[in-house]
Amino acid sequence: MARDSGGVTGMSIAVLCQIKRTDHPFYIRDIDLNIYSIEELCWFLNHNLALAGDAFFDDSLQGWVGEELKDQHLVRTMENIRREGDRITDKMVHAINAETGWIYVQDREAFEKAMEANHHLPAPERLRRRADALVGYRKYARAIEDYRKILSLDDLEGLGAQFIGTVYNNMGVTYARLFQMDEAVECLKKASENLHADQTEQNCLCAAYLSGGEKSFENLADELKTDPERRNRLLEEMKNSKAPDPEGDIDSLLGEWVQDYHRETGL
């Protein structure tokens, strides 16, 4: 072990964990994740604010904090916040960060501003962020459910073409990840109509190729009036792209895919 007599610049900081890890985890159903410590809970919330609505801070979380973390101070704070019923998410996230000594927040001011901005987000935008976060955790079926909820809102027109196009695009990409190419093409077509962006059109054509081959690609390109030069280049790229060559046992690979499917769809 090296010895010296002075401080070292750039050295890491050790933060004492004052609350023990739990034997029994808190289960976050939306993303099938078990949480075993106050630090994990805090880190999760700070990085996934979109997944933490008021409903997240329910009896089961409060029960886990009391019975497993044995943090009665936090339980009392949670009780008070829920009783007051005002800005529950903001106050809960604040309380949990305070309990860990704000180890995951370097700039308190920026953090407070971000929390404030999040609070003022329109409900559809908040729902879109939630759906996007679910995609990040590969919870595709749940994400699609949320995208559909947004698109079923009454005042959809008032949200603007950019917002609607983004929702359709993200939903289309999510369908593609589930290999539901027909649905993916439908969504991406609508996204393209709203966004008029090259990338969306390209996603759409790729999905069509994967769905029905060259013929589907050509039909959709006609429909979208894709620039001929671009269309030929994209088609060449699709033709030249190789299917993955699985090394090893094909059965185990299929097994992994089945597991992935269950995890991603929650079915």
Add this chain to the structure above:
Amino acid sequence: MSERQLIVGIDLNRSQPQICYYEREKENTVTAPMKVGNDAASFREIFDGIEELDRRDPEGEADNTRRSELERMAGETMKRALYTLGLDDPAGQIAGITITVPVLTRSVVHLVQSIYHQLGLSGNRAFLQDYKESCYYHTIYQDRDLWTRNVGFFIFEGQDVTFLAMNKNTQTRPVTFTMQEGITVTLKQDRDSWDEQFYNMINASLRQNVFSCIFLMGSTFERSWAGRSIALLCRAGRKVFVVDNLYARGACYAARERVVQRKFPDCLYLGEDVVRNNIGMKMTIQGKETYYPLITAGVNWYEADTSCECILIGKEHALHFLLSRMDESRQSVSVMQLPEMDERPEGTSRLRIHLFYESAKRCVIEVDDLGFGELYPSSGKVWREILEG
């Protein structure tokens, strides 16, 4: 005997184990040889076996079956000896216990810890110390006038006489005590010469140092042959006592001091088994950088065992330990590198830091990568470093 009223000291040795117990309710102290039924309890086979294993396998890596067998035998003998004294439920009856042994080695520490485990006695009421520490506790539980200065012990074992000095340093706070082993003299066969030999030994041992009290132990010593020697010992008003069962009594006093009442918070014994270094870390606690003590100097090495968990934040994969000698205020830093630690997002590396001692001067630090739950599972890596000195 009622529930958890007993304070027990046991002198655990090869052939003449002794027990001293103190009943809190009756304030009554009893010292007796340990027996199993009508026979004297013997740990000879166990100590011989342990020594043999230590000779063959000093690192204690092999022969675990034999070692476990010896530990089981020791636990069984101790249970039966306590049962003979009416202690059929040690865990329920004993409030505090200290076992004292001639010399502490790693194997003996494991042996005693195993005995405690088998008796159902946990670490906060079951202690271990060597004979020298028992001498210290025995002394401080005597009248304070007896230990205003240094205290001497002449220990007779057969024809061998060993001198031990308990030195007192009043310049420190708390006042510190150390044990210094002096000369050993083997008395010749001619009994008529013993007084002269012992007289010379006393002269050589006490020299110009001031001793307020002398204890004489062991059955070889008798007033009948030690006329001149006794006169020399008693010179200048020194108090001289012939004592039996000093080690068991000292162990019993130690248990009282640790469990019942801290009568001497202003005194600290610095034995050879005492850890002399403070070890800590700069930790962030509730957002503030604070010195976090891990090992506090002054505890015996076999009792110094601590662990904590922390989150490491920053790009440097290393832990910084702050060391200071118990008698110095200057701190030095020891850096423990954690090579090949997984790269993870900031704040998602949880580590368990475990410190324990293999001897008074050899501290082992083990660091486990605990991961960060299911978000970033543990790599299973464990880093180990030795801190010498």
